[in-house]
Amino acid sequence: MVLRNLRRGVQKPDFLVEILASILIISSFSIVAPSVKAEASTTSIDVTAPTSCQGLLAGSYTNPQSGIGQIAADGRGAAVCSWSLSNLSGAEHVSLSFEMNSSVPVPGPFGPRVTAFLGLTTSAPVRIDSDLSTIFSNDTKTTTTTVDCCFLPAFLAFESDLWINPDAPLSGDRTAKICQQQFPGYADDNTFHSYTIDVDFGSQTTMWAADGGTASASCSGFAFLPNQMVFYARSTDDGNSMIAQIRNITVSTTAQQPDFTISVSPTTSLVVRSGGWNTSISVLLQSVNGFQGMVDLNYTADPAIVVYFERNSVHLSPGSQLLVRMNVSIVPEYECYFCGRGEWPALGKYPTILKAQGDGLSRQASFNVDIRATIRALTNILQFEKIGRISQTALGDCPATTSCFTAQQNFWIEAPNGTRIYWAQNVAIFVPVEARCLVSAFSRCLVGVNFSGWALRSMFQVWDRNITRTVLSCVSASDLVQLAVQVSSCTKQFFVPKLVKMPFAVGFTSSIVADKLVMINDASQFLPATAVLTVPEGSFIVGYPVPRLHSFHEDPEMVISGPASLSPSGGASVEFLTESYGHLSSSELLFDSKSDEIPIGRVLSQGMTQTAEFSVNLQWNETGDFRWLNPSGTAVMDQGLALHPNYSLPSP
Incomplete structure (x- = not known):
């Protein structure tokens, strides 16, 4: 269910030049003193x-x-x-x-x-x-x-x-x-x-x-x-x-003789979140003895380490100091990801040398890039103030013969050795309910009821890195007969729908605790539904932004889409026909952090999400507000938000 359409690019793109959402800490700085000329x-x-x-x-x-x-x-x-x-x-x-x-x-x-x-x-x-x-x-x-x-x-x-x-x-x-x-x-x-x-x-x-x-x-x-x-x-x-x-x-x-020095400023440990430009990380160039001229910047590092300089060539005036901002990122070690060779570098420290060359002189400064895990926990609260009429394209995949749609929290999981291991989904299914009779017999209503609202149901799925094999599936009993997957870690409450009236909210939380991935949402009756999967200890939820060469992303995302689909082609849609609106609140907890932070939202259009299902006529903004927009010719194709960690915040 809920797969990215293979025909629309389920294959992982060439990320050789892209940024991994892992925490990078610049530490252990040392300056190599220039030889005296x-x-x-x-x-x-x-x-x-x-x-x-x-x-x-x-x-x-x-x-x-x-x-x-x-x-x-x-x-x-x-x-x-x-x-x-x-x-x-x-x-x-x-x-x-x-x-x-x-x-x-x-x-x-x-x-x-x-x-x-x-x-x-x-x-x-x-x-x-x-x-x-x-x-x-x-x-x-x-x-x-x-x-x-x-x-x-x-x-x-x-x-x-x-x-x-x-x-x-x-x-x-x-x-x-x-x-x-x-x-x-x-x-x-x-x-x-x-x-x-x-x-x-x-x-x-x-x-x-x-x-x-x-x-x-x-x-x-x-x-x-x-x-x-x-x-x-x-x-x-x-x-x-x-x-x-x-x-x-x-x-x-x-x-x-005229000379210059190079150092890293500041020289204390500083957390650098890849995917964001941190202006407090700079190369400091200092003119010595009246040096004047052009200085070229470069670096030597592991192939997975990429240093981006604000300017690769700068002019130093006599007696001047010049700060050149830089950012440090990591990329896959190989160009091909889905053919099994495109792993990311393992967590740990990587020595890196910055080089400055000018007027026949070469100076350098060294530091360690300490790659650490990224997101430990992701929480979304989806608040619906009103849901109008809807129409969808896959009646057979709904739990009842009526229209339905889904809200999906989608994310990637990476092991500490740099291997992207799983793609996971924390899903709620929404079905409109109109009830007039609670108990009936012989075609007569014995106990009447007047209920108009929504029936919610939880669903959890985890796929392998190639998104070809289901590793864990917590779905309805009728779905389980089609799948030979792990179900022992699924709580039973998700089989019982939760009935709600407008307005209502649904909470989604996915976290990694020690060697367990735990997914929870409250779209089922009684207690929140839960799914647990064993993962390598030290694994983390990936967060990095939209690649420059491709339209989709691999940050965590929260989207409103069509009905859940178990077929690889997916692609079911839901169209909102009348006034509907609400708000998404999100938070992320990074490894080595003591408090949650609000991620940076980015509106996703159809084709940019990690799932093949999609919705029509909901307009989103980056703060999480969404509402129905009556199309005047061209339908609105916003799907939800990519939730990029705010890596520019200092580490507690």
């Missing part, structure tokens, strides 16, 4: 051409020999010179390499005195104070290598400072000491020692070394992009002769 450059500092120099008292800067810069003072005095550093923007790493020598040819009355440093700063020195200290503007950052002798024994100091109060009278109050580490020696030995200062912006770390590592230090959390190199020295006493020299100075930078 870096460019290194080294610049030698010309010690003969400082950008600026200042001297105080006996201090001065000269070039006594080729390639040597010297600050000397014959008596009390100081000098400072700076070199502007350009083209460091975009650098990921800056390294200053140099040699420095200090000596005191003639000690003063209090012993030898020399202090000298070379380092990197964010501004040029402002002046030399009367205490012979070099002064920088507020907020200046400095990283220096200092040698000193000999108020204390000769020592080497690696230091990073932040200037906070340049005008403080005490030198110790002018700066905040960020890092400092001292080593004995290195000063007043008339020896050129080699030094390096390395600044790494990625790790925010500054590192110092002397003589290839005989002394070294590091400082985390304080790394800055310098724009000046500064050389300073002083002699603090009259009668003290001091010399500080520098040579072989280079500044090396390592700068990343």
Whole structure:
């Protein structure tokens, strides 16, 4: 009974490019870091051409020999010179390499005195104070290598400072000491020692070394992009002769080439319902180091996983971020479904890699597609406010010699291994009843009655995946003699019609509990009629929308159709002749959800439903209202609603 007409396409279409109604959860995101495409450059500092120099008292800067810069003072005095550093923007790493020598040819009355440093700063020195200290503007950052002798024994100091109060009278109050580490020696030995200062912006770390590592230090959390190199020295006493020299100075930078990154936003687990576009799932592209150009998006995944990008090719501007929406769906693994090979992927996790390519670069982000079961329970309440006169085409299939029609809840069932296993129907049959006599004898009415209404009867059927063999049938006793099917799971109430008057409602519920499909409706007398069928545990009711290449669908549906037909050809119709109207209310419970939701209705025309029977002259809307429409030439062929799960709702 109630089969889709084989001549009208009972064969399952090519769903290779269609969307399965299963829950897809994007989770376990990881970003594959791009390989660093870096460019290194080294610049030698010309010690003969400082950008600026200042001297105080006996201090001065000269070039006594080729390639040597010297600050000397014959008596009390100081000098400072700076070199502007350009083209460091975009650098990921800056390294200053140099040699420095200090000596005191003639000690003063209090012993030898020399202090000298070379380092990197964010501004040029402002002046030399009367205490012979070099002064920088507020907020200046400095990283220096200092040698000193000999108020204390000769020592080497690696230091990073932040200037906070340049005008403080005490030198110790002018700066905040960020890092400092001292080593004995290195000063007043008339020896050129080699030094390096390395600044790494990625790790925010500054590192110092002397003589290839005989002394070294590091400082985390304080790394800055310098724009000046500064050389300073002083002699603090009259009668003290001091010399500080520098040579072989280079500044090396390592700068990343223009690049971009790809990630998935947001990176927390997010439920994606196939069949709907979820705008909160996006590919995030980020321009790095001024990257500009076209980026193409692609993916690698199991053949059953399909990623739809809002745009497959996008343009990134320098420094920009760009979100590209995407949706993830699954399709059958094979093109042929009814020939036995077109299975869907099993429930579980499938690794997927998103790829972005542009300007010779390739970047990727990986995640898991977690395919889970879809609908656990489906409920419909069909409310009839009025039913007018009807006419139908299959009197022999009605339980009485009068017109009848059906309301059908139709749906597919899928096993957790991806096999579409059953097509099921939860059906109520409606027969008009006019009764004037309750008890009669000898052609005389002994007990009169005046009843005008409807007799309802339940019917349940489950078919195999090819819709060629009946697996379960709960129908009338006269029908059972024609079928060798499972009937032990059918309650007996469905043999007893239920008499109702207008208005009335009929409820239909189909659910999967553990390894049982349970179908219930209240179209029979006394208790609701029930049918139970064992299914693989973890099975679910399929819900996915109208395929793009075909007119029919495989969401659950609720339709008003012609009389039930046991023949494979089906096709019985019912025509509503006068005013009839009512309303359909629906809800669906998804797996992993704690509450029902209202599905998205779509009006089905004849030929779009999963059943061959059809009705004429009922007009439906997507909210579930239906009413008789007097045709003026062309009959109305609405049949009911496809009930697509609202996959855009968040998972509880």
